[in-house]
Amino acid sequence: xNPAPGGEDPGQVINYEAVLAHELGHTGLGLPDVxxxxxxxxxxxxxxxxxxxxxxxxxxxxxQTQDGITRRQVATAVSTDxxxxxxxxSVLGGQWSQSVISRRSWRSGPRxxx
Amino acid sequence: xxxxxxxxxxxxxxxxxxxTTGTITPTNGTFAKPEVIYDTSRDRFVLLxxxxxxxRIWGAWSPAIGPSWTAPVVLSQPGERFRYxxxxxxxxxxxxxxxxxxxxxxFGTRPGRLVQMALTGSYSVGWQYWVFDDFYxxxxxxxxxxxxxxxxxxxxLAFRATSSVRAMVVSTKTSISPSVEFxxxxxxxxxxxxxxxxxxxxxxxxxxxxxxx
Numbered sequence: 414x415n416p417a418p419g420g421e422d423p424g425q426v427i428n429y430e431a432v433l434a435h436e437l438g439h440t441g442l443g444l445p446d447v448x449x450x451x452x453x454x455x456x457x458x459x460x461x462x463x464x465x466x467x468x469x470x471x472x473x474x475x476x477q478t479q480d481g482i483t484r485r486q487v488a489t490a491v492s493t494d495x496x497x498x499x500x501x502x503s504v505l506g507g508q509w510s511q512s513v514i515s516r517r518s519w520r521s522g523p524r525x526x527x
Numbered sequence: 528x529x530x531x532x533x534x535x536x537x538x539x540x541x542x543x544x545x546x547t548t549g550t551i552t553p554t555n556g557t558f559a560k561p562e563v564i565y566d567t568s569r570d571r572f573v574l575l576x577x578x579x580x581x582x583r584i585w586g587a588w589s590p591a592i593g594p595s596w597t598a599p600v601v602l603s604q605p606g607e608r609f610r611y612x613x614x615x616x617x618x619x620x621x622x623x624x625x626x627x628x629x630x631x632x633x634f635g636t637r638p639g640r641l642v643q644m645a646l647t648g649s650y651s652v653g654w655q656y657w658v659f660d661d662f663y664x665x666x667x668x669x670x671x672x673x674x675x676x677x678x679x680x681x682x683x684l685a686f687r688a689t690s691s692v693r694a695m696v697v698s699t700k701t702s703i704s705p706s707v708e709f710x711x712x713x714x715x716x717x718x719x720x721x722x723x724x725x726x727x728x729x730x731x732x733x734x735x736x737x738x739x740x
Contacts, residue, residue, distance in 0.1 A: 488740045493733045496683045496699045499715045
């Protein structure tokens with residue numbers, strides 16, 4: 414695993430299962446990183462059997478969780494305009510929430526990081 | 528061959544206060560989210576799942592009035608393999624749409640690409656069409672969801688994008704035909720962690736997404 418530029422974001426915690434999957438991509442399937450400085454793995458390189466195994470190497474972003482596994486929660490979000498806009502997710506059975514709405518246009522084109 | 532999770536059912540006629548339960552047999556199990564939809568035209572519940580041995584979509588159905596499930600049968604086309612179940616919607620005439628993500632590389636396809644198929648007759652799943660026209664961009668490695676608003680035919684698809692874009696991504700269309708692609712999706716809710724499912728609430732005229740966060 415190569416560190417993300419600038420190091421880890423504050424508050425992010427390594428997901429060790431994701432790191433393991435990533436490293437297995439190297440050792441088990443021989444996959445290189447697309448860009449070594451970001452740790453983004455090139456799944457397509459010679460992994461003839463990677464897809465068969467359903468073992469998907471994971472990049473740095475997915476090797477981290479926002480607040481760690483213990484704070485994962487189930488939430489609902491509602492749209493009353495056929496999916497055009499969405500309300501802030503409401504966490505079920507808990508008070509913890511934060512504004513997370515982020516509407517962006519999809520970045521089209523080939524995506525190296527999968 | 529690896530044994531996968533068996534599929535269980537639960538049926539209630541009192542708004543969930545009590546449940547009748549059982550298992551679908553015989554089944555080779557599944558590694559993905561099973562899907563159940565209500566077929567208005569035939570007053571049935573229809574179960575769809577990805578078979579754990581052949582990676583094809585199988586199905587079973589039961590009268591809605593009480594659980595009496597048929598033996599599962601294969602529904603999808605030969606040679607097509609799937610990994611993650613999206614879901615299915617059906618209109619009042621019994622015409623349906625199924626979405627899933629691809630399994631092994633197939634026709635040069637990246638694993639995890641979203642595909643859509645017709646759910647027809649009683650029942651079969653047609654050949655797959657791409658959900659989006661962008662060959663590279665749109666894949667998922669989580670179970671995802673689809674829902675339909677009957678009043679205007681709007682079909683909403685929501686999924687967690689690639690691991691680089693940890694967001695709930697949404698697209699809608701008004702056609703239930705699998706040959707009609709969804710328009711390019713938009714990222715709506717950031718920091719989504721796992722899979723997502725969606726449903727339409729008629730009384731509130733709202734789509735609701737359930738997600739892990």
